[in-house]
Amino acid sequence: MSEVNPVDRGCGERGPVEGLHVRGVALPSEEAVEFWIKDGTLTREPVPGAVTAVDGGWLLPGLVDAHTHPGAERPGDSLDAALLRRHGREYLSAGVTLLRVPGSAERLPAWFGAEPDQPRVVSAGRWLALPGMFYEGWARHVGEAELADAAVEEALASGGWCKVYADWVVDEQGLDAPSLSVDRLAELTRRVHAVGGRVAVHAQTAEGARAAVEAAVDSLEHGLGLDVALLERMAGQNTALVPTFTVWATFEEVARSSRSNRFRQWFHAAHARLGPLVSAAYEAGVTVLAGTDSYGTAALPHGKVAGEVRHLAASPIPPEAAIGAASWIARSFLGFQGLEQDAPADLVAYDRDPRTDLSILDIPARVIHRGRIVR
Ligand SMILES: [Zn+2]
Known part of the structure; x- marks a missing residue:
């Protein structure tokens, strides 16, 4: 170089x-x-x-991937410094000069995001989830009563964001699990905002997405089950939507091999409505951002935000909005010129x-x- x-x-x-x-x-x-x-x-x-x-x-x-998890190859792996550096370089060479990392196995090292051969990075500390949500051993699991304290801690440690799971669906069980309550999430959001932080919330179900919107969090990640009736509220309070089409495309295979009819049906229906949902979000004035949710598996390589832009455009939203979602719109949302x-x-x-x-x-x-x- x-x-x-x-x-x-x-x-x-x-x-x-x-x-x-x-x-x-x-x-x-x-x-x-x-x-x-x-x-x-x-x-x-x-x-x-x-x-x-x-x-x-x-x-x-410079392009932006607003939702990615560099530095590991498999769920459960600890953060690998050499991999993190390699992933950072893969992003840069693809023109992606800014990453938001909404959650990682450990807090990201200071050099990542600071060294000349690495993109700029907005991080969110460790993933925060209630017991039973997210991958065992990968998140910081805390009880509902301790969640707000933990979120404040992670936001202060990351210098900005924290990342919280409102629900978790990778199999049939997730469909019946309760989501994080609106009151808890609203309290957490108030506490994090009070220290100058921002809150990213993972939600796949209608209930999880509703909790995120009603709690006025800063960004809703995935949003598969999001009710279109909430879009206007999202636009008004500037809750961004990061639909992460790239990861859902890889879930088609996961869903096909699932033995649960119910999960398969849920996923296919939720996936099929994501495009129209993103179109409606754009029309309602919601900030839509490009995030791949790459976490290093072979199916989700790093640096590929261009593919997410094409998914966004296919929703459809105008190509200019899809590109902006991975460039100037994402930069502005994250505080970059x-x-x-x-x-x-x-x-x-x-x-x-x-x-x-x-x-x-x-x-x-x-x-x-x-x-x-x-x-
Ligand atoms: Zn993610």
């Missing part, structure tokens, strides 16, 4: 850093823009001696307009991260 990086070259005997220069049509503004990059930051002020890294094509703020003066120089360039050809998202012509050429 470094041998093609003019910024690095500038740190050597050639004297001061020269910087980079990019130009193209920016999204979402559609303006022809020209930026220089100095000290990892975008500027409209020309930098003498800057090397042109992008000359034409389409410029997007787009392509503007003094913003961090995290961007991705394409030879063609991705809105008219979503397949181009797989082959970025250029990826710049923290002001350095990654690809």
Whole structure:
């Protein structure tokens, strides 16, 4: 990576850093823009001696996977630092410069999200679940009475988010298990907001999704059973929806091999209504974000948020909204700038307009991260 990086070259005997220069049509503004990059930051002020890294094509703020779990290969595995680093690089090389990791086996190490060859990371501490929910040995399991304290602790430790399970359905039993109560979840959300944190909630069932919306959490993950009547409320209180089509596509196989008719029927019906649900959410003004829910299995490799964009577009929602869900909309929701003066120089360039050809998202012509050429 470094041998093609003019910024690095500038740190050597050639004297001061020269910087980079990019130009193209920016999204979402559609303006022809020209930026220089100095000290990892975008500027409209020309930098003498800057090397042109992008000359034409389409410029997007760095891509985002808003729901992913790098650093392990199988449910139950502890966090593996070498894998975490490899997954981070896979994201960067695909143009994904920002990850939100809603839950991990252990709290993520500080270097992840900070080192030059790693994406920026918004984490959420350890998964929080009631006993019986989520994979045994992977979450921090706590009783309902202790959940709010634990959520505050994880949000403070992560510097932002916490992640809580409102329900858990991977087999027939999950369909009968009670979801987290609205009162508990609302109390937890108030407590986490009071310390400046945000709350991501896993919900697959109608009851779990209702609890999340009525508790006014910040993001609803999955939302398979979400009642469309709640969408307006979600839009009004800015609860984002992260439908994670990518993981559900892999569940088709899981459901097919299930011996439970009831689970199979539930999953197929829930999966089939996810597209129309996301369309309706978009129409209602809900913030829809792209998240793959990759957790490292062979079926869910890291770096593939472009596939989630295509799923979103197929819901259908407009291609621009689907791309924004993995770029400027997700960045703004997570508190990161787009392509503007003094913003961090995290961007991705394409030879063609991705809105008219979503397949181009797989082959970025250029990826710049923290002001350095990654690809
Ligand atoms: Zn997840």
